[in-house]
Amino acid sequence: MTDLQEAPAVVPASATKRFTLGTRGWILISLASFLFISLIRVTTDAENLTSVGAVQSALKAAVPIALAGLAGLWSERAGVVNIGLEGMMILGSFGCGEVGQYHGAWGGVITGMICGALGGLVLALATVTFGVDHIVAGVALTIVAQGLTLFLANLWMGGQKGKSVPDVQRITINGFAPWLHHVQEKGWFFVSDLAGTVGGFVTQFSVLSLLTIIFIIASGWILWRTRFGLRLRSTGEAPYAAESLGVSVYWYKYVAVTISGAIAGLGGAFLVVGLNYQDQQTGGRGYIGLASLIFGNWRPAGMALGSVLFGYTDGVRLYDPTGEAMHAFVLLVSIALAVYAALQFRLAHRAVALVSAVIAALGLLWFAMTDTIPEQFVGAAPYVITLLVMGLASQHLRPPKADGHPYRKGSH
Amino acid sequence: MARFSLRSLGLAAAAPVGAVIIAAAISSIVLMITGHSPVDAAIGMWSGLGKTRIQISAINNAGAYYLAAVAVAIGFKMNLLNIGVEGQYTLAAMIAAAFAGARWLGDVPGVLRVVLTFLVAILVGAAWAGIAVVLKVTRGVSEVISTIMLNSIAGALIAYLMVPGRMAILDGNLKHTVDIPNDGLVGAISISGSTTPLYTLTLVAVVVGIAYALLLNRTVFGFSLRATGLNPAAAIASGIGAKKMAITAMLISGGVAGLVGMAELLNGGAHHYSQEFPTGYGIMGIAIALLGRNSPIGMALAALLWSFLGGVSNSLQSKHIPKELVTIMQGLIVLCVVIAYEVVRRYKIRLEQREVARALSDSPGSDLAEAGVTA
Numbered sequence: 001m002t003d004l005q006e007a008p009a010v011v012p013a014s015a016t017k018r019f020t021l022g023t024r025g026w027i028l029i030s031l032a033s034f035l036f037i038s039l040i041r042v043t044t045d046a047e048n049l050t051s052v053g054a055v056q057s058a059l060k061a062a063v064p065i066a067l068a069g070l071a072g073l074w075s076e077r078a079g080v081v082n083i084g085l086e087g088m089m090i091l092g093s094f095g096c097g098e099v100g101q102y103h104g105a106w107g108g109v110i111t112g113m114i115c116g117a118l119g120g121l122v123l124a125l126a127t128v129t130f131g132v133d134h135i136v137a138g139v140a141l142t143i144v145a146q147g148l149t150l151f152l153a154n155l156w157m158g159g160q161k162g163k164s165v166p167d168v169q170r171i172t173i174n175g176f177a178p179w180l181h182h183v184q185e186k187g188w189f190f191v192s193d194l195a196g197t198v199g200g201f202v203t204q205f206s207v208l209s210l211l212t213i214i215f216i217i218a219s220g221w222i223l224w225r226t227r228f229g230l231r232l233r234s235t236g237e238a239p240y241a242a243e244s245l246g247v248s249v250y251w252y253k254y255v256a257v258t259i260s261g262a263i264a265g266l267g268g269a270f271l272v273v274g275l276n277y278q279d280q281q282t283g284g285r286g287y288i289g290l291a292s293l294i295f296g297n298w299r300p301a302g303m304a305l306g307s308v309l310f311g312y313t314d315g316v317r318l319y320d321p322t323g324e325a326m327h328a329f330v331l332l333v334s335i336a337l338a339v340y341a342a343l344q345f346r347l348a349h350r351a352v353a354l355v356s357a358v359i360a361a362l363g364l365l366w367f368a369m370t371d372t373i374p375e376q377f378v379g380a381a382p383y384v385i386t387l388l389v390m391g392l393a394s395q396h397l398r399p400p401k402a403d404g405h406p407y408r409k410g411s412h
Numbered sequence: 413m414a415r416f417s418l419r420s421l422g423l424a425a426a427a428p429v430g431a432v433i434i435a436a437a438i439s440s441i442v443l444m445i446t447g448h449s450p451v452d453a454a455i456g457m458w459s460g461l462g463k464t465r466i467q468i469s470a471i472n473n474a475g476a477y478y479l480a481a482v483a484v485a486i487g488f489k490m491n492l493l494n495i496g497v498e499g500q501y502t503l504a505a506m507i508a509a510a511f512a513g514a515r516w517l518g519d520v521p522g523v524l525r526v527v528l529t530f531l532v533a534i535l536v537g538a539a540w541a542g543i544a545v546v547l548k549v550t551r552g553v554s555e556v557i558s559t560i561m562l563n564s565i566a567g568a569l570i571a572y573l574m575v576p577g578r579m580a581i582l583d584g585n586l587k588h589t590v591d592i593p594n595d596g597l598v599g600a601i602s603i604s605g606s607t608t609p610l611y612t613l614t615l616v617a618v619v620v621g622i623a624y625a626l627l628l629n630r631t632v633f634g635f636s637l638r639a640t641g642l643n644p645a646a647a648i649a650s651g652i653g654a655k656k657m658a659i660t661a662m663l664i665s666g667g668v669a670g671l672v673g674m675a676e677l678l679n680g681g682a683h684h685y686s687q688e689f690p691t692g693y694g695i696m697g698i699a700i701a702l703l704g705r706n707s708p709i710g711m712a713l714a715a716l717l718w719s720f721l722g723g724v725s726n727s728l729q730s731k732h733i734p735k736e737l738v739t740i741m742q743g744l745i746v747l748c749v750v751i752a753y754e755v756v757r758r759y760k761i762r763l764e765q766r767e768v769a770r771a772l773s774d775s776p777g778s779d780l781a782e783a784g785v786t787a
Contacts, residue, residue, distance in 0.1 A: 374575075
């Protein structure tokens, strides 16, 4: 069993090396975008782009998306496409709301995770044991979760708003946080932006957000650096090869999808903690999480960046009532596209280069002709960006090879 | 031979019927756990069935469900999962409504106006689906993901267009498109005892169903569609252009999706598109196409089951059972039906293997063959 780690069929390193961005690449991209945002802030009047409040609100929006994306990462790495993320988040938010109002925040969070894990088990039963189409099972699971939570909420609360769930502990580093706030208000290029961003992390920082960051790093480590993770991923890349090496594919898939459900449940619970449970509180975040997973090429660092990006576009809205910051965002995306077009041109991918250049030009034109962007489009930004990424960079994307294929033991 | 086909017919029916029974059983367990009587629920639902108003609106809804299911099924036949029916039909209904209410259309005679409205809806639906399929054939983007994204983008686009001054007007608190004048509407049949009239445009669903059956079984395109869906490699080898097929199938699927909201728009009482326009048909269309196995008649039965279930949900309230029980049942039916089809498929394979094994063991010198079959 130990020599599985060297199994060449599982990790075709030479094939992927040229295309995939490493963690370092993602960090560089984030740094470049950050520099750009501070440049935009200095050149426009959108002073709130990196204020402590804006970063806090972006963080609050990014965490559930990141948890949904992380949940997707676990199940898709084991080859199970998880469209049921939304349903598992709904179950998680309901469980947290129901139990949390009586037994405290942590009781709610744990119940939410258990409820999500149960949803994961149902999906695993349908997709792994019965081998049905993953997408159909996920859609069905979401319908059932919606119906069940509405039914029980109606029954137990009679359509009334439940009591609110207490908040979890929040961390503020005394002394440091006010100082950062002070530096941020100076409006210096880059320094103030950095202070504002760090300030957002050390002011009223939810323990659950901290937990999310730990979970993302731990997941990356478990999935890519441990034997368990290698075997789990092997069931998503080449299940029959894994089977021939003695890996219990069913078991690993079950474990992965159940963990996926628990993490999605945590994402749902995050939305409820400190608030009331309401219908449709998840608001499609399961799907945005899926989008962040694809944006990040089925890798934890990229997924995290994707959810920060999507969370930022969502969270900064409150601090940007005139749409000015989002307007600047159009410029950012257009320039990124133009750079990409140039790169593709050098690689002789003429068609992609041309399409990217045209979209970039249209974006620039839009930026130049207008002063704000309509608020209705801000919410759609994650979806549009995902479509752009998938359309223009699909040759760089590499989902797990057996993702979405029903697997049946011994049928190969 | 006759015995075998009878059995295969039984097997075909076993899955959907079994799924509905299992879903009902699980729902009953949910009811019992929450302290209700399943018999009460059944009585409540049964009493709802007798009301004319519920029957009429269920038939109206069945038409929309059926169109959504056909749209999904055309994609399914080509191994394309069009989750985007939801976005396609809402966007189509909204733009068609704005078009039909447009003042510059004033002098156009009513019939032509209705025809043009239909055309706009079909084109918008097809165009929105077209984005997904172009991304698919040129860039290999999974249509599942792109149509999910396009659903949300359609929602944002509708919200943008539904701002007064763009394509909507403000009427009290409600933003809606300009009312369609009477000669741009289609008359509905009012039924005594029902506040909702019977939508005449439900006939469109019937026509589309017949066209779908003819398309599949009587045309070269339908043959190619089925062939590509069953075995893409063989189809490509025999000269069927897979890309062209995918584009055509998706455009037709989107076009049919564009029709989903038309009965509500042109027959319904609102005469305009607003935020109150019914949503959710697209997602349910997937469920109904699955339940009906993409068969024209099977989907019609499934659509009727779906709309009657939805219709009687309010009658549950009289028994103090939340009406969302029906949503649980619908979701469970989908989940159970796909599992049941898979179980039946496996059972059939085993049955065939046994049949072949028996046939071979009857003939002399079959040791080798039998070993090969049962392995």
